[in-house]
Amino acid sequence: xxxxxxxxxxxxxxxxxxxxxxxxxxxxxxxxxxxxxxxxxxxxxxxxxxxxxxxxxxxxxxxxxxxxxxxxxxxxxxxxxxxxxxxxxxxxxxxxxxxxxxxxxxxxxxxxxxxxxxxxxxxxxxxxxxxxxxxxxxxxxxxxxxxxxxxxxxxxxxxxxxxxxxxxxxxxxxxxxxxxxxxxxxxxxxxxxxxxxxxxxxxxxxxxxxxxxxxxxxxxxxxxxxx
Numbered sequence: 001x002x003x004x005x006x007x008x009x010x011x012x013x014x015x016x017x018x019x020x021x022x023x024x025x026x027x028x029x030x031x032x033x034x035x036x037x038x039x040x041x042x043x044x045x046x047x048x049x050x051x052x053x054x055x056x057x058x059x060x061x062x063x064x065x066x067x068x069x070x071x072x073x074x075x076x077x078x079x080x081x082x083x084x085x086x087x088x089x090x091x092x093x094x095x096x097x098x099x100x101x102x103x104x105x106x107x108x109x110x111x112x113x114x115x116x117x118x119x120x121x122x123x124x125x126x127x128x129x130x131x132x133x134x135x136x137x138x139x140x141x142x143x144x145x146x147x148x149x150x151x152x153x154x155x156x157x158x159x160x161x162x163x164x165x166x167x168x169x170x171x172x173x174x175x176x177x178x179x180x181x182x183x184x185x186x187x188x189x190x191x192x193x194x195x196x197x198x199x200x201x202x203x204x205x206x207x208x209x210x211x212x213x214x215x216x217x218x219x220x221x222x223x224x225x226x227x
Contacts, residue, residue, distance in 0.1 A: 069091050069092060069093035069095065070089045070091040070093055070094065070095020070096075070116065070118070071089065071090040071091035071095075071213075072087055072088070072089055072090075072091075072095065072097070072100065072116070072159065072172060072173070073087070073088055073090055073159070073172065073173040073213055073214065073215070074086070074087060074088075074157065074159065074173050074175050074210070074215075075087065075088040075121065075209060075210060075211075076207055076208070076209040076210075076224075077150065077155075077157060077175060077177070077207060077208050077209075078150075078206060078207040079150050079151055079152040079204075079206060079207060080127070080150075080151070080152070080206065081127055081128075081129055082125075082127055082129055082131060082132060083125070083126045083127040083145075083149070083150035083151075084123050084124060084125045084126055084127070084131040084132075085102070085123075085124045085126055085150075085157060086121050086122070086123055086124075086137075086209075087116070087121065087122045087124060087159075088119075088120075088121045088213070089116040089117065089118055089119065089120055089121070090118075090119075090213045091118055092118050093118060094115055094116065094117045094118065095115075095116060096113055096114065096115050096116070097111040097112060097113065097114050097116065097122065098111065098112065098113035098114075099111075099161070100159060100160065100161055100172070101159070101160040101161075101163065101165065102124070102143070102147055102157065102158070102159060102160075103147060103157070103158045103160060103165060103184065104147040104148050104150075104155060104156055104157055104158070105147075105148065105156065105181070105183040105184070106183065107146065107147040107148050108147070108160075108165055109143055109146040109147050111124070111143075112141055112143070114138075114139045114141060115138075115139075116138050116139065117138060120137075120138035121136070121137055121138060122137060122138055122139040122140075122141065123137045123139070123140045123141070124141050124143050125140070125141065125142040125143060125144070126143055126144070126145060126147065126150050127144070127145055127149075127150070128144060128145050130142045152177075152178065152201050152204040152205065152206070153178050153179055153201070153204070154177060154178030154179035154180060154182075154198075154201075155176070155177060155178065156174070156175065156176040156177070156182045156183070156184060156185065156198075157174070157175055158171055158173070158174045158184050158187075158188065159171070159172040159173040159174070160172065166187065167187075168187050168188070168190040168191035169191065171184075171187065171188055171191045171193060173193065173214075173215070174188035174191075174193055174194045175194075175199065175208070175210075175215070175221060176188075176194065176198040176199065176218070177198050177199035177200075177201055177208055177218075177221070178198060178199070178200075178201050179198075180198075182198065185198070192216075193214065193215070193216065194215075194216070194217055194218075195216065195217030195218060195219075197217065197218045197219075198218050199218045199221040199222070199223065200218070200223065201223050202223045202225070205223035205224050205225055206224060207223075207224040208221050208222065208223050208224060209221065209222065209224055210222070
């Protein structure tokens, strides 16, 4: 599997008591103005269509499958009363989060149906309070604390593409930080997407993040220093 560094939108949000949110570093997309269409006129012959003639226009709607050549992975975990998770589509095509599951330990939550384009990110609020509506996100969704509290002293998150939650083959991505218990770390190690250590959270940093894909362990993540 190839590994590339990400220049992505990494949103640093503070836990309770921080009060500051870093602005995204990506520049706004550049809009290119198209030239006005040139209309030519000529003395053409007008043809009268009989009243009995009708025209039928057929439209086709394409439904994307859940994976759709997308490649979803975690980019940032923010702790505290406004805890949220940032998921990035590293693939070359658009995909949907529908059909994927998020877990922490034995708690599992199905992800909502939202479309994420290549290189785009979704913010998933994981606290009782709604998440901040940050710019630069393709979607901001409030899932709530269904997988438990996301706290700085320790936790884990796993992304599954099937409901065989205890099978290593179901894991798309995994991250563990701080102290345990980390119930799925052995499963992630067996899947080859994590090692034995966890991300060190320095001085209860407000979040942890990564700029790599795919990640293979704690060494690919780092604590974000709060302001």
